[in-house]
Amino acid sequence: MNRLGHYVFRSGKSICKTDIHARSFASAAKTSTANPQDDKNRPNYSFLSNIFRGQVESKEMFPYPDVLSEEQKETINSLVDPFEKFFVEVNNPAKNDETSKIDQEVINQMQELGIYGMQPAEEYGGLGLNNTQNARLCQIVGEHDLGLGIHIGAHQSIGYKGIVLYGTPEQKQKYLPRLTNGKQVAAFVLTEPSSGSDAASIKTAAKLSDDGKHYIINGSKIWISNGGYAEVMTVFARTSEKQLTAFIVERSFGGVTSGPPEKKMGINCSNTTEVYFEDVKVPVENVLDEVGNGFKVAMNILNNGRYGMGATLSGTMKACIEKAVNHANNRLQFGNKIKEYGAIQEKIARMAMLQYVTESMSFQIAQNMDSGSLDYHLEAAISKVFSSESAWYVCDEAIQVLGGMGFMKDTGLERVLRDLRIFRIFEGSNDILRIFVALTGIQYAGANLKELQKALKSPASNLGFLSQEVSRRAMKKIGLGGTNLSGLVTPALKPQADSIAQCIDLFGKSVEALLIKYNKNIINEQFLLNCLANSAIDIYGSVVCLSRATRAVDQKLPTADHEVSLTKAWCAEASERVVANLSKTSSKSYLELFREMRNISKTVCDNEGINTTGII
Template identity: 45%
Template sequence: MIEQSFMKSLFHGVIADNLIVPYPEPLPAETNNLHIMLDSVRKYFAQNVDAQKIDREALVPDDVLQGIKDLGLFGLLVPNDYGGIGLSATAYARVMQEVSGLEGSLAVTLGAHQSIGMKGILLFGSEELKKKYLPKLATGECVAAFALTEPSAGSDAAAIQTRAELSDDGRYFTLNGSKIWISNGGFADLFTVFARTSPAEHGAKPRITAFVVERGMGVRTGPNEHKLGIRGSSTTEVYFEDVKVPIENVLGEVGRGFKVAMEVLNNGRLGVASGSIGLAKRLIKLSVERARERKAFGRPIGEFGLIKDKIAQMMAGTFALESMTYLTTGLIDSNVADYSVESAICKVYGSETLWKIVNESLQIAAGVGYMQEYSYERHLRDARINLIFEGTNEILRCFIALSGMQGPGRQLVEVARAMREPIKGFGLLSDFAIRKARTALGRERFTRAHPVLNREAVVFEEYTVELAKNVDKALRKFGKDIAEMQYTQKRVADMAIDLFAIASVLSRTTRALEQRGEEGARREIDLTTVFVSAAEKRLADNVAAFEKNDDELRKAIADRAYNDGGYPFDII
């Protein structure tokens, strides 16, 4: 198990390029099987899945769902020993990418089942729980759902009100409460449920516990919600009234459910990222076809510069997203222990990149894109949820920044303590002084990037220094109050997102250069150049805004709007 995190190291100004170069590649044996599986998926969807009908009727037909089960898609992550296919993280992401590009509701159904619904059992379940549930989950005989969100507890999991009381004999917990917006809720047989198992004392953090709960234990669900997009997926409320759950159905430890939720969501976020790649690629294909066929002023609109610019940005953004997503799955497959910041970055960047692409593809399609007869408007509606579920992008930006700053913050506290006791802390102070001196004398190097990519590597190196420097300044300035400084957190997170994207394309294009040479890797080089040029401008803007900004003015405007109850002006 590799303990170091590439991105968390970057917050210290350390470029651990040994973790990301060479760019990971799937195992040849798995690649062969993956090609066969993807071909089967494409053929099945082409012959049996009517995406427009699913959206229109807000329902995935039973025979279609059964066909997906027969293909083995419900058991992609379940190990062979329990009757599943046992794919690696990379191969699973590639299958989810394919499905998402074909039909969004089925992708959500599969993701809710595997990425989060059953993932707690895979990560934290006892051997007894795995033997009991995984074989049925692998075939789809049993469908899973993830029940965390409540009316007053979305991103703030600590606000959960669903309660679980231990029986006097210690044999079972009794659950009472409800959950909302649960994917697969209408037909799931098994739920990963999070509930309080400690008194709701004022000021005390609640102890949350994760449970595996069968529908047959007394779980009730409401009707399917009417949604903007992914209409064919089932989304319902879930109710627990004196539901008795055996003690052996606890996931992990009693009171440690928050850890379970965070580990599960780390995986779910990569499902969102890989799904975003699938739909982004489909939209680029549609946009290219439309740019060729639609004519204005006597020639195809694809010949005009502004359309070419849209296509180029779509290509560069998707290349970066694909690079960072499969770099992260490669880290998981190589047994890197901590990929929490990387997976959050992939989710944020993936969902926002897809949103830009779906908007631009509809723009290129023009009036056709606005009509229900075509797929553009459906793709736009389906894509919108990605910015919300598996953690809103606002919350995840805070998570990226605060998780990354945790290490430097702890280091500053330890250095301050060592300065009060210089004899005891001599070693720590010496190490700290050496690191600071090294930073002052010159930047860390991305030594493993190909020489052809030297300019882009220098951009990465220089802004890694800026990230570490501004994190250090912010921690010294705000101390513990950094948790409330969300404008600062956003700038830190946005820098981290761009830096991880640059690192990912550098690694991937370095591999292409080493395998095919400069001419053979020309397209990867060009996409890397375009992406890094745009990212460099964003990074420069964020660095400047640490010192000069209008944060307080914006807050004041919002406060006045709250007092007014909205926009108070009128022209008459």
């Protein structure tokens, strides 16, 4: 399913050398983005990048963005009802799951609604929606049918997104009109048997023809969503030993075949197949961007659409919570409705908190992107990790609230749970993305330390920088000059803002301590990197909620008190987790625990399974 685990980083020497300042996880990400840090003279406004330096960049966090004009709000509101009606009255997710296909009538209705072309400009037949508007419709999709959502997303979020982002005017005019109307379906074709999260090992080859007019592609791909019937594909192939290039490939070119549909745990109605290329002649004008830029194209396609997963899964969580609440409001046990019991109340509260954080993250990122942000790749990665894990938890807890009824197919939650499992794997497995977040942030912090070391070698030439740095460190050492978020939030949330501010200061100190201790070898300390990533997730989620709840209060929204309560509860637990995770990075007992885990894993792997003596 093309999106399975292909966030492209490698721990081997060819891509990710042990020198963190070389082409590490972080630098690979850096070269892949739309250019968040390509211009070294341009400020980096990423909130997450800056907290790795123990600093706060609030420009894109406060106030919580509201980017839609009144006309744009009217446009999206006019689409919500038809979308809802389609998913309730036309589409049947249970039938889609059971038959492992999408009925033609459903496809016809999606074509009429413009679902196949939500973001491309109207001149290409699309609806011309921005990211924020698109996120709202993604919520509706996630609320009703994740399997159908994969079919849609594989088509436009990644299938032809490369043409939108990198296509020449001629490529856009040729391909987008036939794709936005849904008459032809697109696919994103990257993953190979030997290259899940490691696209550096791609073997599919593209050789320039003798006359220089075509590339001849040979190779095979696996797990391609829409792979059985996609007519237009964004295909990644090696044009030389060190160059990966993106191509627009049509099935009609000849030599493109597909295997049978894969049998999967979930998202059954989304078609997933192997795709084979045998002497496929692709015109040179079908290269996307430039020869050798395939890695950048692939990464930016994925980075550009990750906010949509958070929006989609916030809709899924909303639907799961509504089913759980309906049951809790009506189910009588031991003389009371079960909503009166503390155990159920805690479940519902946590489910609501996770949905609120997920939704807040995805719309923060979407609106920042619409405002022109270039520094969203870490935030988008965290949104993907958080939303996919939170949605799984929420659905699982909803089943628990419903008890035996939740386990039954008719309730629909078991299908949702099966569908959800893939989201923690594709578009970059969560394990890889955690390492990506940690190493990218550490590299940014390391660059600052490197600058300081360089300045210390020539203090006379760097008095201004040194004076500022020494002053900042001295103030923090005596407990002054620390992070302050309280001026950015509503008064009711100032204690929570102070707590998270302290977490940010502790986070920055912990990152610097790890850099000094491990230097370039930090890349090998993945237990510690996970602690940093989990802390960053909690900090970012907390600040997003502080910002959104403050917006609700400032705008006197009827939900303001509830949003403040959600934020207070979330920040209380998140700050405790941050402190606990960061303490592990310097705790001798935890470092010893990590060593024991390494030893256990090595023994189990060496023995190809468990290695304990039988009891009998």
